[in-house]
Amino acid sequence: MSNQTAALLTAIDANKATLDAARPLPTHTVASLREKLMLELTYHSNAIEGNTLTLRETKVVLEGITVGGKSLREHLEATNHRDAILYVEEIVAKREALTEWQIRNLHSLVLKSIDSEQAGRYRQENVVIAGASTTPPDFMHVAAEMAGLIDWYGHSADLHPVARAAQLHTRFVKIHPFIDGNGRTGRLLLNFELMRVGYPPAIIRKEDRLAYYDALDVACVSGDYGEITALVAASVQRSLVVYLEVLGLRPVDGADSPASSL
Template identity: 25%
Template sequence: MNSPQTESVRLPDLISRYLLKLAESDAFAREQTLAQLYYSTALDGSGLVPAQIASLLDTHEINSVLTSSQLMVIDYQQGQDLIAGWAINQQPLSLLDVQRLGACVMHHTGGLTPQLLQSVDSRLGEWRTYEVMGTSGSYERPHKVQKALLEVIKQTNTSLQGKQTLRQLYETSFRLHYELIRIHPFAEGNGRVARLLMNYVQLYRRQPQSVVFVEDRLSYLGALDLAFRSKSIRPFDAFMFGQLTKLVSTDGY
Protein backbone atom coordinates (compact mmCIF):
# COMPACT_ATOMS: atom_id res chain seq x y z
CA MET A 1 0.00 0.00 0.00
CA ASN A 2 1.35 3.44 -0.95
CA SER A 3 2.14 5.92 1.80
CA PRO A 4 0.41 9.35 1.84
CA GLN A 5 3.71 10.91 0.77
CA THR A 6 3.95 8.57 -2.23
CA GLU A 7 0.34 9.31 -3.18
CA SER A 8 0.98 13.08 -3.01
CA VAL A 9 3.93 12.67 -5.39
CA ARG A 10 1.93 10.52 -7.83
CA LEU A 11 -1.27 12.56 -7.87
CA PRO A 12 -0.13 15.50 -10.07
CA ASP A 13 1.16 13.08 -12.73
CA LEU A 14 -2.02 11.02 -12.60
CA ILE A 15 -4.14 14.16 -12.94
CA SER A 16 -2.08 15.36 -15.91
CA ARG A 17 -2.63 12.03 -17.70
CA TYR A 18 -6.34 12.14 -16.93
CA LEU A 19 -6.70 15.72 -18.23
CA LEU A 20 -4.82 14.80 -21.40
CA LYS A 21 -7.20 11.92 -22.07
CA LEU A 22 -10.19 14.23 -21.50
CA ALA A 23 -8.79 16.66 -24.06
CA GLU A 24 -7.98 13.97 -26.62
CA SER A 25 -11.16 11.90 -26.48
CA ASP A 26 -14.67 13.35 -26.79
CA ALA A 27 -16.09 9.91 -25.99
CA PHE A 28 -14.08 9.71 -22.77
CA ALA A 29 -15.10 13.25 -21.79
CA ARG A 30 -18.79 12.44 -22.34
CA GLU A 31 -18.43 9.22 -20.35
CA GLN A 32 -16.99 11.18 -17.43
CA THR A 33 -19.78 13.78 -17.59
CA LEU A 34 -22.45 11.08 -17.51
CA ALA A 35 -20.73 9.32 -14.64
CA GLN A 36 -20.59 12.60 -12.69
CA LEU A 37 -24.36 12.72 -12.93
CA TYR A 38 -24.68 9.06 -12.05
CA TYR A 39 -22.55 9.02 -8.92
CA SER A 40 -23.88 12.12 -7.21
CA THR A 41 -27.54 11.36 -7.86
CA ALA A 42 -27.12 7.67 -7.02
CA LEU A 43 -25.80 8.70 -3.60
CA ASP A 44 -29.16 10.38 -3.01
CA GLY A 45 -31.33 7.54 -4.26
CA SER A 46 -31.53 7.78 -8.04
CA GLY A 47 -31.79 4.39 -9.71
CA LEU A 48 -30.56 5.43 -13.16
CA VAL A 49 -27.32 4.03 -14.61
CA PRO A 50 -25.10 6.06 -17.01
CA ALA A 51 -26.64 4.56 -20.17
CA GLN A 52 -30.12 5.53 -18.97
CA ILE A 53 -28.88 9.01 -18.09
CA ALA A 54 -27.44 9.42 -21.60
CA SER A 55 -30.76 8.45 -23.15
CA LEU A 56 -32.65 10.78 -20.84
CA LEU A 57 -30.49 13.81 -21.62
CA ASP A 58 -30.72 13.16 -25.36
CA THR A 59 -34.49 12.82 -25.50
CA HIS A 60 -36.18 14.14 -22.36
CA GLU A 61 -39.16 16.42 -22.16
CA ILE A 62 -40.30 17.66 -18.76
CA ASN A 63 -43.66 16.05 -18.19
CA SER A 64 -45.53 13.97 -15.64
CA VAL A 65 -44.32 10.70 -17.20
CA LEU A 66 -40.78 11.15 -15.88
CA THR A 67 -39.82 9.38 -12.67
CA SER A 68 -38.37 11.08 -9.60
CA SER A 69 -34.96 9.59 -10.48
CA GLN A 70 -35.10 11.08 -13.96
CA LEU A 71 -36.16 14.47 -12.62
CA MET A 72 -33.35 14.38 -10.05
CA VAL A 73 -30.81 13.82 -12.83
CA ILE A 74 -32.27 16.63 -14.95
CA ASP A 75 -32.07 19.04 -12.02
CA TYR A 76 -28.51 17.98 -11.21
CA GLN A 77 -27.46 18.47 -14.82
CA GLN A 78 -28.84 22.01 -14.67
CA GLY A 79 -26.78 22.50 -11.53
CA GLN A 80 -23.67 21.31 -13.36
CA ASP A 81 -24.32 23.87 -16.11
CA LEU A 82 -24.71 26.59 -13.49
CA ILE A 83 -21.43 25.94 -11.69
CA ALA A 84 -19.59 25.44 -14.99
CA GLY A 85 -20.67 28.93 -16.07
CA TRP A 86 -19.43 30.43 -12.81
CA ALA A 87 -16.10 28.65 -13.13
CA ILE A 88 -15.53 29.54 -16.79
CA ASN A 89 -16.28 33.19 -16.06
CA GLN A 90 -14.06 33.11 -12.94
CA GLN A 91 -17.06 34.31 -10.94
CA PRO A 92 -16.59 34.48 -7.15
CA LEU A 93 -19.23 32.73 -5.09
CA SER A 94 -21.99 34.66 -3.33
CA LEU A 95 -24.72 33.76 -0.88
CA LEU A 96 -27.27 34.23 -3.66
CA ASP A 97 -25.35 31.78 -5.87
CA VAL A 98 -25.56 29.07 -3.21
CA GLN A 99 -29.27 29.72 -2.84
CA ARG A 100 -29.78 29.57 -6.61
CA LEU A 101 -27.92 26.27 -6.74
CA GLY A 102 -30.05 24.88 -3.91
CA ALA A 103 -33.20 25.81 -5.82
CA CYS A 104 -31.79 24.35 -9.04
CA VAL A 105 -31.06 20.85 -7.72
CA MET A 106 -34.52 20.60 -6.12
CA HIS A 107 -36.47 22.30 -8.91
CA HIS A 108 -38.56 19.27 -9.90
CA THR A 109 -38.22 16.96 -6.91
CA GLY A 110 -38.39 19.39 -3.99
CA GLY A 111 -41.37 20.77 -2.16
CA LEU A 112 -42.68 22.22 1.05
CA THR A 113 -41.35 21.07 4.42
CA PRO A 114 -44.17 21.99 6.82
CA GLN A 115 -43.13 23.76 10.02
CA LEU A 116 -45.13 25.15 12.90
CA LEU A 117 -44.55 28.81 12.06
CA GLN A 118 -43.33 28.79 8.46
CA SER A 119 -43.02 26.15 5.74
CA VAL A 120 -39.76 25.91 3.79
CA ASP A 121 -39.85 25.36 0.02
CA SER A 122 -36.72 23.59 -1.24
CA ARG A 123 -37.73 24.34 -4.84
CA LEU A 124 -37.03 28.01 -4.11
CA GLY A 125 -33.77 27.41 -2.25
CA GLU A 126 -35.27 28.75 0.95
CA TRP A 127 -32.97 28.55 3.95
CA ARG A 128 -33.69 26.02 6.67
CA THR A 129 -35.61 27.60 9.55
CA TYR A 130 -35.68 24.68 11.98
CA GLU A 131 -33.25 22.57 14.00
CA VAL A 132 -31.85 19.41 12.39
CA MET A 133 -30.09 16.59 14.22
CA GLY A 134 -27.57 14.31 12.53
CA THR A 135 -25.83 11.20 13.81
CA SER A 136 -23.03 13.37 15.18
CA GLY A 137 -25.24 16.03 16.75
CA SER A 138 -27.02 19.08 15.45
CA TYR A 139 -26.14 20.93 12.28
CA GLU A 140 -25.72 24.72 12.29
CA ARG A 141 -28.45 26.56 14.20
CA PRO A 142 -30.95 28.01 11.69
CA HIS A 143 -30.40 31.64 12.71
CA LYS A 144 -26.65 31.18 12.08
CA VAL A 145 -26.92 29.49 8.67
CA GLN A 146 -26.40 32.55 6.47
CA LYS A 147 -23.58 33.95 8.60
CA ALA A 148 -21.77 30.60 8.56
CA LEU A 149 -22.20 30.32 4.79
CA LEU A 150 -20.89 33.83 4.24
CA GLU A 151 -17.75 32.96 6.18
CA VAL A 152 -16.98 29.82 4.19
CA ILE A 153 -17.79 31.61 0.91
CA LYS A 154 -15.35 34.38 1.85
CA GLN A 155 -12.64 31.84 2.69
CA THR A 156 -13.21 30.02 -0.61
CA ASN A 157 -13.08 33.19 -2.72
CA THR A 158 -9.92 34.36 -0.99
CA SER A 159 -8.24 30.99 -1.58
CA LEU A 160 -9.19 30.97 -5.28
CA GLN A 161 -7.85 34.48 -5.81
CA GLY A 162 -4.44 33.54 -4.41
CA LYS A 163 -1.76 31.13 -5.54
CA GLN A 164 -2.37 27.52 -4.57
CA THR A 165 -0.66 24.21 -5.10
CA LEU A 166 -2.73 21.44 -6.61
CA ARG A 167 -3.19 19.89 -3.18
CA GLN A 168 -4.24 23.20 -1.65
CA LEU A 169 -6.83 23.69 -4.39
CA TYR A 170 -8.39 20.31 -3.68
CA GLU A 171 -8.28 20.99 0.06
CA THR A 172 -10.22 24.21 -0.60
CA SER A 173 -12.82 22.28 -2.60
CA PHE A 174 -13.14 19.53 0.01
CA ARG A 175 -13.52 22.09 2.81
CA LEU A 176 -16.35 23.82 0.94
CA HIS A 177 -18.00 20.41 0.46
CA TYR A 178 -17.60 19.56 4.15
CA GLU A 179 -18.77 22.94 5.45
CA LEU A 180 -21.87 22.91 3.29
CA ILE A 181 -22.84 19.55 4.78
CA ARG A 182 -22.00 20.74 8.29
CA ILE A 183 -24.05 23.94 7.95
CA HIS A 184 -26.93 22.11 6.23
CA PRO A 185 -28.59 25.28 4.92
CA PHE A 186 -31.45 23.63 3.03
CA ALA A 187 -34.35 21.36 3.87
CA GLU A 188 -33.32 19.02 1.03
CA GLY A 189 -30.47 18.61 -1.46
CA ASN A 190 -27.54 19.58 0.77
CA GLY A 191 -25.34 16.71 -0.43
CA ARG A 192 -25.87 17.51 -4.09
CA VAL A 193 -25.20 21.20 -3.53
CA ALA A 194 -22.06 20.37 -1.55
CA ARG A 195 -20.68 18.14 -4.30
CA LEU A 196 -21.46 20.70 -7.02
CA LEU A 197 -19.78 23.50 -5.08
CA MET A 198 -16.74 21.24 -4.65
CA ASN A 199 -16.67 20.76 -8.42
CA TYR A 200 -17.02 24.52 -8.98
CA VAL A 201 -13.72 25.09 -7.13
CA GLN A 202 -12.01 22.37 -9.16
CA LEU A 203 -13.39 23.67 -12.48
CA TYR A 204 -12.30 27.19 -11.55
CA ARG A 205 -8.70 25.97 -11.96
CA ARG A 206 -9.57 23.55 -14.79
CA GLN A 207 -8.81 20.48 -12.71
CA PRO A 208 -10.67 17.14 -12.72
CA GLN A 209 -14.01 17.09 -10.95
CA SER A 210 -13.77 14.61 -8.13
CA VAL A 211 -16.65 12.37 -7.13
CA VAL A 212 -17.81 10.12 -4.35
CA PHE A 213 -18.10 6.61 -5.77
CA VAL A 214 -21.46 5.12 -4.91
CA GLU A 215 -19.86 1.86 -3.73
CA ASP A 216 -17.99 3.96 -1.15
CA ARG A 217 -21.12 5.67 0.20
CA LEU A 218 -20.83 4.21 3.71
CA SER A 219 -17.17 5.24 3.92
CA TYR A 220 -18.16 8.73 2.76
CA LEU A 221 -20.76 9.04 5.51
CA GLY A 222 -18.30 7.58 8.00
CA ALA A 223 -15.62 10.11 7.06
CA LEU A 224 -18.07 12.97 7.48
CA ASP A 225 -19.23 11.58 10.82
CA LEU A 226 -15.65 11.21 12.09
CA ALA A 227 -14.78 14.73 10.94
CA PHE A 228 -17.85 16.16 12.70
CA ARG A 229 -17.12 14.26 15.91
CA SER A 230 -13.42 15.11 16.00
CA LYS A 231 -14.03 18.69 14.83
CA SER A 232 -11.25 18.14 12.30
CA ILE A 233 -11.57 17.98 8.53
CA ARG A 234 -8.57 15.65 8.22
CA PRO A 235 -10.57 12.38 8.05
CA PHE A 236 -12.74 13.82 5.29
CA ASP A 237 -9.75 15.18 3.38
CA ALA A 238 -8.09 11.76 3.52
CA PHE A 239 -11.21 10.06 2.21
CA MET A 240 -11.72 12.57 -0.63
CA PHE A 241 -8.08 12.43 -1.73
CA GLY A 242 -8.52 8.66 -1.85
CA GLN A 243 -11.57 9.08 -4.08
CA LEU A 244 -9.67 11.47 -6.35
CA THR A 245 -6.75 9.07 -6.65
CA LYS A 246 -9.17 6.24 -7.42
CA LEU A 247 -10.63 8.32 -10.24
CA VAL A 248 -7.45 9.47 -11.97
CA SER A 249 -5.36 6.32 -11.43
CA THR A 250 -7.66 4.30 -13.70
CA ASP A 251 -9.39 5.18 -16.95
CA GLY A 252 -11.85 7.32 -15.07
CA TYR A 253 -15.10 5.97 -13.72
Protein backbone atom coordinates (compact mmCIF):
# COMPACT_ATOMS: atom_id res chain seq x y z
CA MET A 1 0.00 0.00 0.00
CA SER A 2 1.36 3.41 -0.97
CA ASN A 3 1.93 6.24 1.49
CA GLN A 4 -0.78 8.22 -0.30
CA THR A 5 -3.35 5.45 0.17
CA ALA A 6 -2.32 5.02 3.81
CA ALA A 7 -2.83 8.77 4.32
CA LEU A 8 -6.24 8.59 2.69
CA LEU A 9 -7.24 5.68 4.93
CA THR A 10 -6.15 7.74 7.94
CA ALA A 11 -8.42 10.58 6.79
CA ILE A 12 -11.24 8.06 6.26
CA ASP A 13 -10.75 6.71 9.80
CA ALA A 14 -11.00 10.24 11.19
CA ASN A 15 -14.13 11.01 9.19
CA LYS A 16 -15.73 7.72 10.15
CA ALA A 17 -15.03 8.50 13.82
CA THR A 18 -16.65 11.93 13.42
CA LEU A 19 -19.69 10.36 11.78
CA ASP A 20 -19.98 7.69 14.48
CA ALA A 21 -19.76 10.34 17.21
CA ALA A 22 -22.74 12.13 15.63
CA ARG A 23 -24.99 9.07 15.81
CA PRO A 24 -27.90 8.67 16.08
CA LEU A 25 -28.31 10.81 12.98
CA PRO A 26 -31.49 12.83 12.32
CA THR A 27 -34.14 10.56 10.80
CA HIS A 28 -35.02 12.73 7.81
CA THR A 29 -31.37 13.43 7.08
CA VAL A 30 -30.60 9.71 7.01
CA ALA A 31 -33.57 9.05 4.72
CA SER A 32 -32.55 11.75 2.22
CA LEU A 33 -28.90 10.66 2.20
CA ARG A 34 -29.93 7.04 1.72
CA GLU A 35 -32.15 7.96 -1.22
CA LYS A 36 -29.40 10.07 -2.81
CA LEU A 37 -26.72 7.39 -2.49
CA MET A 38 -29.04 4.56 -3.58
CA LEU A 39 -29.89 6.49 -6.74
CA GLU A 40 -26.28 7.36 -7.53
CA LEU A 41 -25.05 3.86 -6.75
CA THR A 42 -27.67 2.35 -9.06
CA TYR A 43 -26.99 4.82 -11.85
CA HIS A 44 -23.20 4.54 -11.80
CA SER A 45 -23.01 0.76 -11.31
CA ASN A 46 -25.35 0.19 -14.24
CA ALA A 47 -23.70 2.87 -16.40
CA ILE A 48 -20.32 1.18 -15.94
CA GLU A 49 -21.87 -1.88 -17.59
CA GLY A 50 -23.34 0.10 -20.50
CA ASN A 51 -26.82 1.03 -19.30
CA THR A 52 -27.78 4.28 -21.08
CA LEU A 53 -30.28 5.64 -18.54
CA THR A 54 -29.20 9.06 -17.28
CA LEU A 55 -29.18 9.85 -13.57
CA ARG A 56 -32.52 11.66 -13.89
CA GLU A 57 -34.00 8.83 -15.98
CA THR A 58 -32.83 6.32 -13.38
CA LYS A 59 -34.60 8.37 -10.71
CA VAL A 60 -37.94 8.33 -12.52
CA VAL A 61 -37.63 4.62 -13.32
CA LEU A 62 -37.12 3.93 -9.61
CA GLU A 63 -40.27 5.98 -9.01
CA GLY A 64 -42.20 3.62 -11.31
CA ILE A 65 -42.27 5.71 -14.47
CA THR A 66 -41.37 4.26 -17.87
CA VAL A 67 -38.81 6.19 -19.95
CA GLY A 68 -39.52 6.25 -23.67
CA GLY A 69 -36.84 4.99 -26.00
CA LYS A 70 -35.15 2.84 -23.35
CA SER A 71 -35.21 -0.95 -23.36
CA LEU A 72 -37.05 -3.12 -20.88
CA ARG A 73 -33.70 -4.54 -19.79
CA GLU A 74 -32.41 -1.08 -18.87
CA HIS A 75 -35.53 -0.43 -16.80
CA LEU A 76 -35.15 -3.80 -15.06
CA GLU A 77 -31.45 -3.21 -14.39
CA ALA A 78 -32.40 -0.08 -12.44
CA THR A 79 -35.22 -1.58 -10.37
CA ASN A 80 -33.31 -4.83 -9.82
CA HIS A 81 -30.28 -2.97 -8.53
CA ARG A 82 -32.43 -1.03 -6.09
CA ASP A 83 -33.93 -4.29 -4.83
CA ALA A 84 -30.45 -5.76 -4.46
CA ILE A 85 -29.35 -2.76 -2.36
CA LEU A 86 -32.39 -3.28 -0.15
CA TYR A 87 -31.32 -6.90 0.30
CA VAL A 88 -27.79 -5.78 1.26
CA GLU A 89 -29.33 -3.42 3.83
CA GLU A 90 -31.42 -6.30 5.17
CA ILE A 91 -28.53 -8.71 5.68
CA VAL A 92 -26.44 -5.91 7.20
CA ALA A 93 -29.25 -5.05 9.62
CA LYS A 94 -29.52 -8.70 10.64
CA ARG A 95 -25.72 -8.88 11.12
CA GLU A 96 -25.58 -12.00 8.99
CA ALA A 97 -22.21 -13.47 8.07
CA LEU A 98 -21.30 -13.52 4.39
CA THR A 99 -22.21 -16.79 2.65
CA GLU A 100 -22.36 -18.15 -0.88
CA TRP A 101 -26.13 -18.35 -0.47
CA GLN A 102 -26.31 -14.59 0.05
CA ILE A 103 -24.12 -13.98 -3.00
CA ARG A 104 -26.38 -16.17 -5.12
CA ASN A 105 -29.41 -14.29 -3.79
CA LEU A 106 -27.81 -10.96 -4.68
CA HIS A 107 -27.12 -12.17 -8.19
CA SER A 108 -30.68 -13.50 -8.49
CA LEU A 109 -31.96 -10.01 -7.76
CA VAL A 110 -29.54 -8.42 -10.24
CA LEU A 111 -30.76 -10.65 -13.10
CA LYS A 112 -34.40 -10.99 -12.02
CA SER A 113 -36.67 -11.11 -15.11
CA ILE A 114 -33.62 -10.43 -17.30
CA ASP A 115 -32.18 -13.94 -17.40
CA SER A 116 -34.16 -16.13 -15.02
CA GLU A 117 -32.34 -19.28 -16.11
CA GLN A 118 -28.93 -17.93 -15.06
CA ALA A 119 -30.01 -15.83 -12.06
CA GLY A 120 -28.25 -17.09 -8.94
CA ARG A 121 -26.65 -19.98 -10.82
CA TYR A 122 -22.91 -20.47 -11.14
CA ARG A 123 -21.86 -20.58 -14.78
CA GLN A 124 -21.78 -23.93 -16.55
CA GLU A 125 -19.38 -22.87 -19.30
CA ASN A 126 -16.06 -21.11 -19.69
CA VAL A 127 -15.85 -17.41 -20.46
CA VAL A 128 -13.30 -14.73 -21.32
CA ILE A 129 -13.50 -11.08 -20.27
CA ALA A 130 -12.93 -8.59 -23.06
CA GLY A 131 -9.99 -6.33 -22.33
CA ALA A 132 -8.82 -8.28 -19.28
CA SER A 133 -5.35 -9.78 -18.96
CA THR A 134 -6.51 -12.85 -17.05
CA THR A 135 -8.99 -15.62 -17.85
CA PRO A 136 -11.56 -16.66 -15.22
CA PRO A 137 -11.18 -20.18 -13.84
CA ASP A 138 -12.70 -23.17 -15.63
CA PHE A 139 -16.39 -23.46 -14.77
CA MET A 140 -15.72 -26.81 -13.11
CA HIS A 141 -13.62 -24.97 -10.51
CA VAL A 142 -16.06 -22.15 -9.77
CA ALA A 143 -17.71 -23.83 -6.76
CA ALA A 144 -14.33 -24.55 -5.17
CA GLU A 145 -13.11 -21.02 -5.92
CA MET A 146 -16.21 -19.50 -4.31
CA ALA A 147 -15.77 -21.71 -1.24
CA GLY A 148 -12.19 -20.47 -1.14
CA LEU A 149 -13.38 -16.87 -1.33
CA ILE A 150 -15.61 -17.34 1.70
CA ASP A 151 -12.74 -19.04 3.54
CA TRP A 152 -10.38 -16.15 2.69
CA TYR A 153 -13.02 -13.69 3.88
CA GLY A 154 -13.29 -15.50 7.19
CA HIS A 155 -9.55 -15.07 7.76
CA SER A 156 -9.17 -11.47 6.56
CA ALA A 157 -10.58 -9.52 9.51
CA ASP A 158 -7.16 -8.01 10.23
CA LEU A 159 -7.32 -5.93 7.03
CA HIS A 160 -8.53 -2.33 7.11
CA PRO A 161 -12.27 -2.47 6.28
CA VAL A 162 -11.76 -0.50 3.06
CA ALA A 163 -8.91 -2.77 1.95
CA ARG A 164 -10.95 -5.85 2.87
CA ALA A 165 -13.93 -4.58 0.86
CA ALA A 166 -11.70 -3.83 -2.15
CA GLN A 167 -10.13 -7.28 -2.01
CA LEU A 168 -13.46 -9.05 -1.57
CA HIS A 169 -14.75 -7.28 -4.65
CA THR A 170 -11.64 -8.00 -6.70
CA ARG A 171 -11.33 -11.66 -5.72
CA PHE A 172 -15.00 -12.18 -6.61
CA VAL A 173 -14.62 -10.47 -9.98
CA LYS A 174 -11.54 -12.57 -10.75
CA ILE A 175 -13.57 -15.76 -10.22
CA HIS A 176 -16.37 -14.37 -12.42
CA PRO A 177 -18.74 -17.04 -11.11
CA PHE A 178 -21.79 -16.04 -13.16
CA ILE A 179 -22.42 -15.72 -16.89
CA ASP A 180 -23.60 -12.13 -16.52
CA GLY A 181 -23.98 -9.55 -13.75
CA ASN A 182 -20.62 -10.15 -12.04
CA GLY A 183 -19.64 -6.48 -11.97
CA ARG A 184 -22.88 -5.31 -10.38
CA THR A 185 -22.87 -8.17 -7.90
CA GLY A 186 -19.23 -7.51 -7.04
CA ARG A 187 -19.88 -3.84 -6.35
CA LEU A 188 -22.82 -4.82 -4.14
CA LEU A 189 -20.48 -7.13 -2.21
CA LEU A 190 -18.04 -4.25 -1.87
CA ASN A 191 -20.77 -2.18 -0.27
CA PHE A 192 -22.03 -5.03 1.86
CA GLU A 193 -18.62 -5.14 3.50
CA LEU A 194 -18.44 -1.35 3.95
CA MET A 195 -21.99 -0.98 5.26
CA ARG A 196 -21.53 -3.94 7.58
CA VAL A 197 -18.99 -1.96 9.59
CA GLY A 198 -20.82 1.36 9.46
CA TYR A 199 -19.48 3.09 6.35
CA PRO A 200 -21.80 4.73 3.83
CA PRO A 201 -21.87 3.00 0.43
CA ALA A 202 -18.98 3.74 -1.92
CA ILE A 203 -19.91 4.79 -5.44
CA ILE A 204 -17.45 3.88 -8.19
CA ARG A 205 -18.35 6.49 -10.78
CA LYS A 206 -19.00 5.93 -14.46
CA GLU A 207 -16.32 8.48 -15.33
CA ASP A 208 -13.75 6.43 -13.39
CA ARG A 209 -14.55 3.27 -15.36
CA LEU A 210 -11.18 3.07 -17.15
CA ALA A 211 -9.17 3.60 -13.97
CA TYR A 212 -11.40 1.07 -12.22
CA TYR A 213 -10.92 -1.59 -14.89
CA ASP A 214 -7.17 -0.94 -14.99
CA ALA A 215 -6.91 -1.27 -11.20
CA LEU A 216 -8.89 -4.52 -11.26
CA ASP A 217 -6.68 -5.86 -14.03
CA VAL A 218 -3.48 -5.08 -12.12
CA ALA A 219 -4.83 -6.78 -9.00
CA CYS A 220 -6.05 -9.87 -10.87
CA VAL A 221 -2.74 -10.29 -12.72
CA SER A 222 -0.27 -9.45 -9.97
CA GLY A 223 -2.13 -9.86 -6.69
CA ASP A 224 -1.22 -6.24 -5.89
CA TYR A 225 -4.39 -4.63 -4.52
CA GLY A 226 -2.88 -1.19 -4.03
CA GLU A 227 -4.55 0.56 -6.98
CA ILE A 228 -8.01 -0.88 -6.45
CA THR A 229 -7.80 -0.14 -2.72
CA ALA A 230 -6.87 3.47 -3.51
CA LEU A 231 -9.81 3.81 -5.90
CA VAL A 232 -12.26 2.31 -3.42
CA ALA A 233 -10.84 4.49 -0.64
CA ALA A 234 -11.42 7.60 -2.76
CA SER A 235 -15.03 6.48 -3.28
CA VAL A 236 -15.53 5.91 0.46
CA GLN A 237 -14.04 9.32 1.25
CA ARG A 238 -16.45 11.04 -1.14
CA SER A 239 -19.45 9.42 0.54
CA LEU A 240 -18.19 10.28 4.03
CA VAL A 241 -17.70 13.90 2.99
CA VAL A 242 -21.30 14.02 1.69
CA TYR A 243 -22.59 12.72 5.03
CA LEU A 244 -20.49 15.05 7.17
CA GLU A 245 -21.22 18.16 5.13
CA VAL A 246 -24.96 17.53 5.25
CA LEU A 247 -24.64 17.20 9.03
CA GLY A 248 -22.71 20.48 9.19
CA LEU A 249 -19.52 18.73 10.30
CA ARG A 250 -16.05 19.42 8.95
CA PRO A 251 -14.45 16.44 7.19
CA VAL A 252 -10.74 15.70 7.16
CA ASP A 253 -9.72 16.45 3.60
CA GLY A 254 -7.19 13.88 2.41
CA ALA A 255 -6.97 15.86 -0.85
CA ASP A 256 -3.20 15.62 -0.71
CA SER A 257 -3.57 12.04 -1.92
CA PRO A 258 -3.74 11.45 -5.70
CA ALA A 259 -6.28 8.73 -5.02
CA SER A 260 -8.79 11.26 -3.74
CA SER A 261 -9.08 12.84 -7.17
CA LEU A 262 -10.11 9.60 -8.87
